Amino acid sequence: MEADTKREMSHSSHHRKEERHKKRKSRKHHSSSEPTEESRSNSKNWSNNDEDTEFFDDLREMRAQTKARKKRQKELLKALETPAEKRARRLAKKKAKQLKHSLELGWPGEYMGYSNDNNPYGDPELTHPFVWQKKLEVEGLSSISPAELACRSRKVLEANRMQLDKIKMDRMMRDKLKADAEMIRRDRDGQQNVEWSEQETRFHLEQARERSKIRLKDDRAKPIDYLAAYVYCLMEGEDWVDDDYVFLEPQEYCQNLSLKDCEDLIEDIDVYKRLQNGAYDHFWNNIIVVVNDCRKQQAVKSGLVRDSRQAVSSAVMSDIERIFDGKTFEQLSELETHVVAKIQSAEDGLDVAYWETLLSLLRVRIAVTRLRQIHDSVAESNEERMLVIEQSKDEPPKADVRIKIEPGAGENPGPSCVKGKRITKIRKWSEMDKNATDNEMIRAYRDGRYSPVYVSRDSLPPQARIVVPTKPAKPKESNVSVDEKRSIEAFENFARKGMGDDEATFAVEYPVEQDVLRWSNRFLPRKPRYFNRVHTGFEWNKYNQTHYDLDNPPPKIVQGYKFNVFYPDLLEPKPPQFTILPCKDDSDFCIIKFHAGPPYEDVAFKIVKREWEISQKKGYRCIFQNGIFQLWFQFKKYRYRR
Incomplete structure (x- = not known):
């Protein structure tokens, strides 16, 4: 088919060339006579017009040929197409026609989301303008032209479309406001849930504090209860125990614990650290160091781990203890810095086991020294409830020993002097061994210092007041009533x-x-x-x-x-x-x-x-x-x- 078309086009072009050649010959033949000046100008204009005419004639012929060619191709395609292709072609043509008609009326391809083929009303002419003839007759518009009717329908449709767009915008705005409100509500609920979670955590921590107070009152306290009472009674001034209760040094409550007790104590310390929000972390961290050392010793005794200190001889251990003796907290901290730098240097021939053992013992000694400093600072304001017991290195700790020393008779010194003398006496007692303590107690018994000394009225100063008690401060009946009430x-x-x-x-x-x-x-x-x-x-x-x-x-x-x-x-x-x-x-x-x-x-x-x-x-x-x-x-x- 294409070959035939090409042949026809070549044949027609050859035919046009021959006609043009004949016209030129005829023009030359007419112009062979002697032309005048006017004839020359006319011939020139006539030649230009002739060329334009030839061009447009050629253009029209080409368009006609192209149209004829397309028509023949279309007819050929129609002859060769299948019934399904024919049906699809007709439907596409129909839709294109409907779209063109709708656009002429000012309507889009779909009316409010529906088309003639897809609408819930089953109306195949949904996009066609509806003519209400009775209404037009009542309004006196029965003779209105279709163009005016289409214009009226277009205006109504445009108003409906604008109203629909406004409704859509309002709906979108409501959805956006609703989403924003939902987001705000979720944020508020999330913040409230966080507050509730914090309150719940705070409640559980406060319950741990209350449990410690109850165990102390019921005489079934754990080590963490003594430490908590130490913090809250001596450092914050709360009333957890009786006035005659005497506190030990905090590290004494961490001695002679089992492996499970050490693990439980570390978990309880973590609870109190969270409860206090880091207020006494310096105290609890030192307690943890002491407890970890005790736990390590118990694990070695149980055979669960191997003690790195076994690699160091007893003589070297004695030298290490002598190095630590007499040093303050600042000196021990400086020594720790030097030891850490020594281990990190990794010099040739460095005895790593020795230096690591030294570092572990040094950190325990630093923690104990720091706790004693805290104890001494608290003793100045709570001396009557304090007891400082310093155990010797070779003697096991005596956690149950509680001594309360009253100031001796004599002149009335100032408060700071009295406190200093009491602390000196307490340290003197704590440095004694068992035999010296027994001898001192026997000597005190013989001297009569365990009995109250009688003082006559004449020896009292004039401003002294004599108070005669009428009834005991805590009668036994009150204790009985309390027990019965419980x-x-x-x-x-x-x-x-x-x-x-x-x-x-x-x-x-x-x-x-x-x-x-x-x-x-x-x-x-x-x-x-x-x-x-x-x-x-x-x-x-x-x-x-x-x-x-x-x-x-x-x-x-x-x-x-x-x-x-x-x-x-x-x-x-x-x-x-x-x-x-x-x-x-x-x-x-x-x-x-x-x-x-x-x-x-x-x-x-x-x-x-x-x-x-x-x-x-x-x-x-x-x-x-x-x-x-x-x-x-x-x-x-x-x-x-x-």
Whole structure:
């Protein structure tokens, strides 16, 4: 096909050339006669017009040929296309026609997101202008031209599009504001969650502090409790212990600990470091150094690790100890700097084991020295609650020794002088060995320094005041009342365990005639303490199921009791007993009476008279343990059967 087209084009071009050649010959033949000046100018213009005409003729012929060629190609393609290609071509042509028509009316290809082929109304002419003929007749526009109608439709469509764009913009703005508000809310919630997390962490840390205080008061304190009391009582002035409590040096609480105790102590120290926000890190870090050294020694004793100090002879260890003796904290710190530089230099022939052993011992000595400095600085303001004990190198630490030295008689020196003398005496006592301490104590006993010295009234200064005590500062009765109060609180907490919403306290006693007690002259008779509960609930029998429902339930009835009677001071080891007695006032009730023996009187309660469930599966319980008599029972539930 292309070859035929090329041949036709070459043939037509050859034909045009021949025609042009003939025209030129005819022009030459006409112009062979003698031309005038006017004829020359006319011939020139005529030749130019002739050339333009030839050019446009050639252009028209080329366009016609191109059009004819395309038409033939199109017809050939139509003849060769398949039915599917033909259908697709017609649909594309139809869509292009519809798009052109919509653009002429001022509409886009889709109307509000819908097209003629895709819309929820099934309208194939959705984009065509709708003509409401009746409305036009009412408005007097029945004779309006289609162009004007299309213009009106275009204006309405443009207004709708503008309104739709405005709605979309408003929706986008609302979504943006909503997203911003959500982000602000999340940030606020995140910040609040962080605050809650910090409060929770702070609460747990404060609970660790409270646990230490409780263990100290109950005489079951751990090493961390003594150290915490040392910090809070002596450094912050809080009242954790009694006024007569005497503190040791802080490193003394870290001696003779087991491997597990050392690990627990390090974890507890980390808790207190976080609790105090780095306020006493210098104190706790030195304690950690001492505890790590103790843990290492315990691990060596257990055979878990090998001690690097074994590589150093005992003579060298003695030399190391002599190097440390008598040095201050600043001198030891300077020595540590030199030792670290020596190890990092890595000189030839350097005994690394010796220098590392020296460094480890030096750091422990620095920590102990620093703790003693802290102890001495605190002693100036808390001297009466302090005790400085310096153990010798060869003697095991005596952590349980507590000495309190009073100032001697004599002139009234100033406060600083008295404190200095007391610290000097304490250090003198701490430097003594066991034999010297025993001899000094025997000498003091013989001299009478362990007994108060009598002072006559005449020897007192005129401004002295004599105070005669009328009653002891802490009577024994107060201690007894405190212990009794604690036991009562423990009993009530034990009795309240497992109390549900359907239970209530039951404390209505029934008067009982008391027998004459033979032991009344010896012990004061008293009623026992108790904490009773009554269990109530609904009984869904046939009548209640018929007349009531969950929204309008029946009245509650008593379904059981739980009696907890407190007998902590029984003289006889016999367990208490209970007796069921009839009630004279009401036959629907009965009296339950509890009898335990001296020094407790009998106590009775008025309960509902029904048959009991005495199976443990049904909740029956009757035991006497730890001074508490418990009687729990439920009433039987009767079912109607034909």
